[in-house]
Amino acid sequence: MSVTREKILELAEELILNKGYNGFSYQDISTVMGIKNAAVHYYFPSKDNLGVSILKTNVQRFEEMVENMQNRNFDEWQQLESFMKIYLKSNRENKICLIGSLGTDINTLSNPMRVELQKMVDRIINWLTSVLQSGREKGLFQFNIPARDQALSILSSLVAGLQLARILNKSDFKNIHQSIWEGITPPENDNKSEGHGT
Amino acid sequence: MSVTREKILELAEELILNKGYNGFSYQDISTVMGIKNAAVHYYFPSKDNLGVSILKTNVQRFEEMVENMQNRNFDEWQQLESFMKIYLKSNRENKICLIGSLGTDINTLSNPMRVELQKMVDRIINWLTSVLQSGREKGLFQFNIPARDQALSILSSLVAGLQLARILNKSDFKNIHQSIWEGITPPENDNKSEGHGT
DNA sequence: TACATTTTACTTATTAGTAAGTATATTTGT
DNA sequence: ACAAATATACTTACTAATAAGTAAAATGTA
Numbered sequence: 001m002s003v004t005r006e007k008i009l010e011l012a013e014e015l016i017l018n019k020g021y022n023g024f025s026y027q028d029i030s031t032v033m034g035i036k037n038a039a040v041h042y043y044f045p046s047k048d049n050l051g052v053s054i055l056k057t058n059v060q061r062f063e064e065m066v067e068n069m070q071n072r073n074f075d076e077w078q079q080l081e082s083f084m085k086i087y088l089k090s091n092r093e094n095k096i097c098l099i100g101s102l103g104t105d106i107n108t109l110s111n112p113m114r115v116e117l118q119k120m121v122d123r124i125i126n127w128l129t130s131v132l133q134s135g136r137e138k139g140l141f142q143f144n145i146p147a148r149d150q151a152l153s154i155l156s157s158l159v160a161g162l163q164l165a166r167i168l169n170k171s172d173f174k175n176i177h178q179s180i181w182e183g184i185t186p187p188e189n190d191n192k193s194e195g196h197g198t
Numbered sequence: 199m200s201v202t203r204e205k206i207l208e209l210a211e212e213l214i215l216n217k218g219y220n221g222f223s224y225q226d227i228s229t230v231m232g233i234k235n236a237a238v239h240y241y242f243p244s245k246d247n248l249g250v251s252i253l254k255t256n257v258q259r260f261e262e263m264v265e266n267m268q269n270r271n272f273d274e275w276q277q278l279e280s281f282m283k284i285y286l287k288s289n290r291e292n293k294i295c296l297i298g299s300l301g302t303d304i305n306t307l308s309n310p311m312r313v314e315l316q317k318m319v320d321r322i323i324n325w326l327t328s329v330l331q332s333g334r335e336k337g338l339f340q341f342n343i344p345a346r347d348q349a350l351s352i353l354s355s356l357v358a359g360l361q362l363a364r365i366l367n368k369s370d371f372k373n374i375h376q377s378i379w380e381g382i383t384p385p386e387n388d389n390k391s392e393g394h395g396t
Numbered sequence: 397t398a399c400a401t402t403t404t405a406c407t408t409a410t411t412a413g414t415a416a417g418t419a420t421a422t423t424t425g426t
Numbered sequence: 427a428c429a430a431a432t433a434t435a436c437t438t439a440c441t442a443a444t445a446a447g448t449a450a451a452a453t454g455t456a
Binding site: 223224225235236239243244245 | 444445446447448
Binding site: 018019020022023096099100101102103104105106107108117118121122125144145146148149150152153155156157158159160161163164166167168172175176178179180182183 | 347
């Protein structure tokens with residue numbers, strides 16, 4: 001794989017998270033990288049094409065994380081914690097996430113991009129649902145709604161939490177993060193390190 | 199107030215909610231209205247100016263709603279329900295909300311727009327916090343985190359709930375809506391009409 | 397007449413995208 | 427081993443379309 005291609009993908013993703021899909025151009029990429037806009041088109045013929053590649057890369061990255069956690073025998077608590085850490089990092093960097101960013105622009109996206117975005121969110125929700133489900137069965141989590149609804153709630157809080165934190169105050173995100181844990185922690189289960197690794 | 203001006207404001211807001219701030223142009227407005235793009239510039243010299251006006255109109259609308267609820271002696275439950283109804287309506291119309299839409303594009307907005315957006319979100323959070331706070335004191339709600347954190351959580355769920363529902367399935371929003379109520383309903387308080395007016 | 401409203405007719409800047417060319421490796425035939 | 431062909435990674439130099447925005451003239455309307 002070309003290092004230029006990788007760098008374009010990385011930069012474009014950052015631009016989507018910082019300025020939105022319709023808020024950046026190939027010029028933004030080329031000037032930062034010190035190449036010509038045609039060079040970006042060489043790797044990604046269309047912006048749409050670039051967008052699809054970014055989404056596929058993200059799904060792949062997610063699968064790798066899931067696999068990695070299985071290999072390390074992470075329990076459900078640790079798995080959820082790892083997932084949340086991605087968002088904590090984004091918040092530190094004043095970024096939002098792909099779901100929130102592209103969710104706003106969805107009606108301006110090509111069909112291939114919409115499909116890929118849908119696949120990504122589906123995959124995340126399904127994973128989160130199964131983690132919550134089996135975590136509850138083991139008594140690690142407690143909540144009394146369907147696991148998928150709990151997954152939707154948690155993901156919503158994270159996605160918009162980043163957006164709110166960017167509008168109001170960066171520090172507000174950690175309160176939202178905290179509230180998510182409060183919402184699913186069993187009453188007599190102060191096992192793990194108190195503050196959930198914050 | 200000019201009817202043309204009102205119509206532009208209305209249409210522009212809808213465009214922001216459907217295509218994002220950077221996803222629409224003055225042409226989108228003028229062609230739909232059957233006027234020329236210069237006519238839009240007559241009322242709103244710059245796009246930024248239009249954006250600020252939309253935000254101010256929204257804050258005003260919000261204040262009117264709050265005042266109206268006070269005049270009608272709504273209790274905290276009814277107040278929260280009314281607020282959530284705005285989001286249920288947006289979901290029915292496949293729209294997201296201004297917070298989610300502009301939260302994505304915030305780094306591309308002018309300073310006046312950013313300030314106005316901040317004011318709007320601040321106002322909503324403060325209102326929501328006070329409703330939750332006094333509702334809890336009356337025993338209408340139950341939660342054991344600071345009221346402002348609960349407000350942030352609820353608003354996050356609503357904002358990103360609309361985005362997720364648009365990506366996945368419209369019907370997913372009502373699960374998120376349901377989960378919000380479950381999260382703050384006291385155990386022995388099945389007073390109001392069961393499904394919280396859904 | 398005076399004023400508000402709207403169109404005509406632009407400008408300037410930026411956008412995504414392309415066609416054709418160039419330099420440098422890499423492969424292949426002999 | 428060496429030249430010829432080919433692929434890779436770009437640049438140069440463009441389009442065609444659309445963006446926001448403006449000045450001035452025309453139109454309506456009180």
